[in-house]
Amino acid sequence: MKIAIASPDLYTYGSMVIGGVLESAGFDVTLTKDPDAATATDADIILLSLYSTLHLLDERIRNFASVSRGNKTIYVGGPVSAYPEIVLGELDVDAVIIGEGEESTIELLENGVSEDISGIAFRSDGEIVRTEPKPADIARPMPLIPDDIQNQSIRGANVYIETHRGCIGACGFCQVPKFFGTKIRSRDIVDIVMELKEFKHRGVRRIAISGGTSSLYQYGNRKSVNVNAFIDLLQAIAGVMGPRNVSVPDIRVDYVSEEMLHAIRDYTMGWVYYGIESGSDRILKEMRKGVDSEANIHAIELAQQCGVKVGGSFIVGYPGETIEDYQLTKDLIEDMFLDDIFVSIAEPIPGTHLSELVLKTDDSENPTFMEHGGEYRALKLTESEARCFDLTLHAQMCKSVPSILTDQLYNACLDDARAQGRDVRAVTRLLQKYRRG
Numbered sequence: 001m002k003i004a005i006a007s008p009d010l011y012t013y014g015s016m017v018i019g020g021v022l023e024s025a026g027f028d029v030t031l032t033k034d035p036d037a038a039t040a041t042d043a044d045i046i047l048l049s050l051y052s053t054l055h056l057l058d059e060r061i062r063n064f065a066s067v068s069r070g071n072k073t074i075y076v077g078g079p080v081s082a083y084p085e086i087v088l089g090e091l092d093v094d095a096v097i098i099g100e101g102e103e104s105t106i107e108l109l110e111n112g113v114s115e116d117i118s119g120i121a122f123r124s125d126g127e128i129v130r131t132e133p134k135p136a137d138i139a140r141p142m143p144l145i146p147d148d149i150q151n152q153s154i155r156g157a158n159v160y161i162e163t164h165r166g167c168i169g170a171c172g173f174c175q176v177p178k179f180f181g182t183k184i185r186s187r188d189i190v191d192i193v194m195e196l197k198e199f200k201h202r203g204v205r206r207i208a209i210s211g212g213t214s215s216l217y218q219y220g221n222r223k224s225v226n227v228n229a230f231i232d233l234l235q236a237i238a239g240v241m242g243p244r245n246v247s248v249p250d251i252r253v254d255y256v257s258e259e260m261l262h263a264i265r266d267y268t269m270g271w272v273y274y275g276i277e278s279g280s281d282r283i284l285k286e287m288r289k290g291v292d293s294e295a296n297i298h299a300i301e302l303a304q305q306c307g308v309k310v311g312g313s314f315i316v317g318y319p320g321e322t323i324e325d326y327q328l329t330k331d332l333i334e335d336m337f338l339d340d341i342f343v344s345i346a347e348p349i350p351g352t353h354l355s356e357l358v359l360k361t362d363d364s365e366n367p368t369f370m371e372h373g374g375e376y377r378a379l380k381l382t383e384s385e386a387r388c389f390d391l392t393l394h395a396q397m398c399k400s401v402p403s404i405l406t407d408q409l410y411n412a413c414l415d416d417a418r419a420q421g422r423d424v425r426a427v428t429r430l431l432q433k434y435r436r437g
């Protein structure tokens with residue numbers, strides 16, 4: 001049977017993994033970034049891999065699912081599968097593969113939709129039938145690597161590779177624990193190295209490690225951070241790719257140590273990225289981060305002492321965030337001399353605790369919709385957009401190496417804040433449309 005996997009705009013690691021699993025099961029598989037190119041193939045079935053809620057509102061993808069598909073069968077997988085009712089409500093597709101799809105995809109392709117297959121959702125007699133997903137076996141064949149993978153850049157990396165699944169955190173805005181579970185399942189280091197060698201052989205030069213928070217590798221074996229396993233992992237990856245071609249994007253501030261930071265300094269590009277999110281303990285609690293500002297500051301200072309550059313990500317416009325909370329975030333950024341800073345407007349991904357909070361919050365009290373009446377009112381921004389814009393500008397001035405504020409930088413920050421505001425409003429409206437009860 002011929003299968004085309006369409007992963008819009010970028011080859012996600014998940015789409016490559018599913019491609020490899022299907023190929024090894026005997027299917028004839030192609031992988032493309034262009035859904036219309038998938039329709040043009042002689043594939044019997046198209047697997048549409050979607051990683052963003054915004055894909056469900058993207059006219060190109062909606063048109064592909066309803067018109068350009070012709071009479072081909074379409075199954076949707078990827079992170080959006082965590083809310084299959086919305087996927088089936090928005091896109092004209094035949095089924096959704098929920099969660100980890102390695103096993104259910106094969107069953108679905110071999111048998112068609114059936115209540116006997118775990119981890120799928122489909123329409124039947126006007127109702128949505130949904131079966132419970134099961135975690136997949138983390139050992140698997142080599143991914144399907146496209147020929148032009150070396151041309152891809154996701155924040156500087158050709159590909160994000162997976163070392164483990166799951167996260168023990170419970171951050172209210174994040175869907176990782178729900179998607180992959182709260183038990184850490186780690187891949188064998190030998191498999192990871194073999195996969196990296198294949199990626200390198202196929203042209204990949206720079207990789208990043210994905211998977212919740214990188215330092216949880218092999219966490220499950222001891223119920224605490226496995227420092228040696230993490231160091232061995234970085235050393236092995238650096239041995240294949242070269243340290244300057246490896247980055248470790250995300251680490252929780254409460255699961256990092258001096259030894260781990262020394263390994264990050266020695267075996268990677270030498271950066272650590274923390275999800276700091278807010279300078280307000282009240283908002284950190286609301287976000288269910290499980291850490292306070294003191295822990296954030298300690299982890300930043302520890303990394304700086306270890307010679308590791310620190311990137312921090314921040315979220316503005318969380319429901320209930322007051323001007324005082326926001327000011328605490330600005331103060332923290334001013335004090336910490338971070339090397340890079342990312343600012344996001346709180347996005348209510350369906351199924352997260354944040355999405356429940358947003359649904360309980362009237363638009364008149366939700367910063368995503370509240371009109372900004374302060375310093376930037378002439379720009380006609382919402383409160384979330386104004387905070388995103390203001391914090392990004394502030395961050396540029398407070399970094400360890402401050403940027404010069406040019407018109408170009410000002411406009412780029414403003415455009416980014418407006419784009420984020422527009423996207424988060426669209427996702428919130430979608431969420432409200434499918435509000436239960």
Ligand code: SF4
Binds near residue numbers: 212
């Ligand atoms: S620590 Fe990271 S991956 Fe884990 S729940 Fe929080 S944001 Fe998600």
